Amino acid sequence: MIALEFPPINEILRWKDLVPGFNKISIIAILAAVIAIGLFLAATRQDHNSAPKGSRNLAEAIVEFIENGVVMQTMGRDGLGWTPFLLSLFLFIYLCNVPGIIPFFQMPATARMAIPMFLALLVWVVYNGTGIKHQGFFGYFKSTLFPPGVPKALYILVTPIEFISAIIVRPFSLAVRLFANMLAGHILLVTFALLSEALFQAKDKVLIPVGILPFFMLIFLTSFEVLVAFLQAYIFTILTAVYIGGAAHPEH
Amino acid sequence: MLRAVVTQSGGHVTGVRLVSADVSVVPAAEGEATEVEGTGPNPIAPETKELAWGAGSFLVLLIVMRVFLFPRLKKGMDQRYANIRADIEGADAVKAAARNDVAEYEKALAAVRVEAAAKIDAARAKLDAERAEKLREVNARIAARRNDAEAEAQAARAAARSQISAAVGTVATKATSIAVGKSPDASVVQRAVDAVMEGASR
Numbered sequence: 001m002i003a004l005e006f007p008p009i010n011e012i013l014r015w016k017d018l019v020p021g022f023n024k025i026s027i028i029a030i031l032a033a034v035i036a037i038g039l040f041l042a043a044t045r046q047d048h049n050s051a052p053k054g055s056r057n058l059a060e061a062i063v064e065f066i067e068n069g070v071v072m073q074t075m076g077r078d079g080l081g082w083t084p085f086l087l088s089l090f091l092f093i094y095l096c097n098v099p100g101i102i103p104f105f106q107m108p109a110t111a112r113m114a115i116p117m118f119l120a121l122l123v124w125v126v127y128n129g130t131g132i133k134h135q136g137f138f139g140y141f142k143s144t145l146f147p148p149g150v151p152k153a154l155y156i157l158v159t160p161i162e163f164i165s166a167i168i169v170r171p172f173s174l175a176v177r178l179f180a181n182m183l184a185g186h187i188l189l190v191t192f193a194l195l196s197e198a199l200f201q202a203k204d205k206v207l208i209p210v211g212i213l214p215f216f217m218l219i220f221l222t223s224f225e226v227l228v229a230f231l232q233a234y235i236f237t238i239l240t241a242v243y244i245g246g247a248a249h250p251e252h
Numbered sequence: 253m254l255r256a257v258v259t260q261s262g263g264h265v266t267g268v269r270l271v272s273a274d275v276s277v278v279p280a281a282e283g284e285a286t287e288v289e290g291t292g293p294n295p296i297a298p299e300t301k302e303l304a305w306g307a308g309s310f311l312v313l314l315i316v317m318r319v320f321l322f323p324r325l326k327k328g329m330d331q332r333y334a335n336i337r338a339d340i341e342g343a344d345a346v347k348a349a350a351r352n353d354v355a356e357y358e359k360a361l362a363a364v365r366v367e368a369a370a371k372i373d374a375a376r377a378k379l380d381a382e383r384a385e386k387l388r389e390v391n392a393r394i395a396a397r398r399n400d401a402e403a404e405a406q407a408a409r410a411a412a413r414s415q416i417s418a419a420v421g422t423v424a425t426k427a428t429s430i431a432v433g434k435s436p437d438a439s440v441v442q443r444a445v446d447a448v449m450e451g452a453s454r
Contacts, residue, residue: 013295026305033309040321048328049335060329063322084322088314096306114302119310 004198012190013112013183028109032095036088066090070238075245082244085126089119090237093178097229100186101222108229111182113175120175123240128167131247143250174239181232185225192218413449421445 015024043059046052052060066087071079096115100108110116131140144166145159192214199211421442429435 009295010293014293014299017301021301022305023301025299025302029302029306029309033313036313037316037321040317040325044321044324044328048325048332052332056325059325063325063329083326084318085314087322088310088317092310092313109302109306112298112302113296114298114300115306115310117298118303118307122310 004194006191006194012187015107024105024107025109025112025114028096028099028105028107029115031099032092032109035095036091062091063087066237070234070241074238074241075248078249079241079245082241086237086241089123089240090233093119093236094229094233097182097232098226100182100189100229101225106189108182108186110178110232111186113179116175116179119178119236120171123174123243124171127170127240127243127247130244131250134248135250140247144247170243174236178232178236181228185221185228188221189218189225192221413453417442417446417449420449 017023018027039055040059042055043052044056046054046056048056063083067080067083070086070090071083075082093110096109098108099105100111128140131144134140135143145162146155147158147162150158195214196211196218199207199214202208202211421438424445425436425438425441428441
């Protein structure tokens with residue numbers, strides 16, 4: 001038998017304060033902002049007339065990815081003004097996700113509810129504000145709750161569904177999707193790391209070689225988390241663009 | 253290690269939950285729900301400090317990106333793309349101009365070829381005419397020289413014959429005078445000799 005002890009959930013999720021009111025999640029959030037600002041600051045200091053390389057190449061590639069892969073696909077040319085917001089959102093979420101696989105950090109900041117919740121609420125405010133700005137208060141809620149082309153009798157069903165879907169569920173789903181995916185990944189990595197350690201240190205020598213299986217699974221999941229970190233940032237960003245685009249131009 | 257915490261009320265089991273082994277279990281007052289120390293707050297609930305630091309960091313990033321970094325980067329990108337577009341348009345214009353130049357050159361080349369062919373034909377015709385003229389002149393000169401040579405030969409032949417005829421006439425006159433003992437008429441002998449020679453030459 002092996003002595004496998006899974007730590008309490010709070011032990012792998014809640015971090016002690018380094019100084020009062022400041023823990024590992026705070027460090028990751030600050031580093032995410034600092035790294036993003038540093039990257040773009042370094043990029044803007046390079047000569048923009050020559051072929052981009054290094055930090056400028058990376059920064060321009062990210063900007064073009066957001067413009068061509070997110071904004072143009074969901075909002076069209078009119079939405080290009082939202083690029084800085086979507087770019088900041090994507091970078092911040094990605095840089096908060098990635099520490100989940102970086103040694104010594106090994107914790108995605110988005111595996112805690114605070115940051116996804118704040119970002120989802122911010123997006124909620126932004127897309128509702130955009131809808132009200134473009135269509136007026138009543139116009140926006142009319143187009144949202146009473147979608148055109150639907151038989152009037154169906155509004156009894158459609159309007160409550162649209163209200164729950166567009167006004168309540170959207171921010172909730174945005175936050176929970178990001179948080180739950182990152183939390184699940186983090187717990188999976190902890191689980192396989194603990195299992196590998198327990199098997200490698202088992203008293204029964206027969207079990208030691210078996211430890212290679214969860215160890216390979218740990219390596220595979222670490223690689224998978226690289227993809228998940230990018231994918232979740234992309235999904236959050238593109239859904240934000242879809243919501244803002246839908247609020248600004250409901251006819252689309 | 254996980255430990256099962258059983259909650260009893262009135263002698264009946266009302267709930268079972270798993271807690272960490274290092275958590276101390278405090279007996280419940282009046283036999284009600286047990287209090288578990290050390291489990292901490294709900295792990296899903298957001299913490300204010302994380303919310304504050306996360307929100308602050310993101311808002312700083314957003315403001316710096318929106319106000320300063322993105323416009324500067326984008327301006328540089330747009331400027332470079334505009335330069336590239338201008339360079340491409342310039343290259344297209346140069347290419348079109350080069351194509352026009354090539355077309356004009358080929359047109360001029362064709363005209364020059366036609367002109368050169370005409371000049372060559374004219375030169376060839378002129379050369380042929382000059383050669384024919386020269387041939388004619390040379391042939392005439394040769395014919396004139398041949399005629400002169402033939403006339404000279406004829407004259408020389410006639411002179412030789414006259415000398416031979418005279419000599420034969422003299423000899424015949426001498427021989428006849430010796431044979432007959434009297435001198436014949438020399439003119440008659442000479443006519444006879446001429447007639448014989450005339451007949452022999454035919």
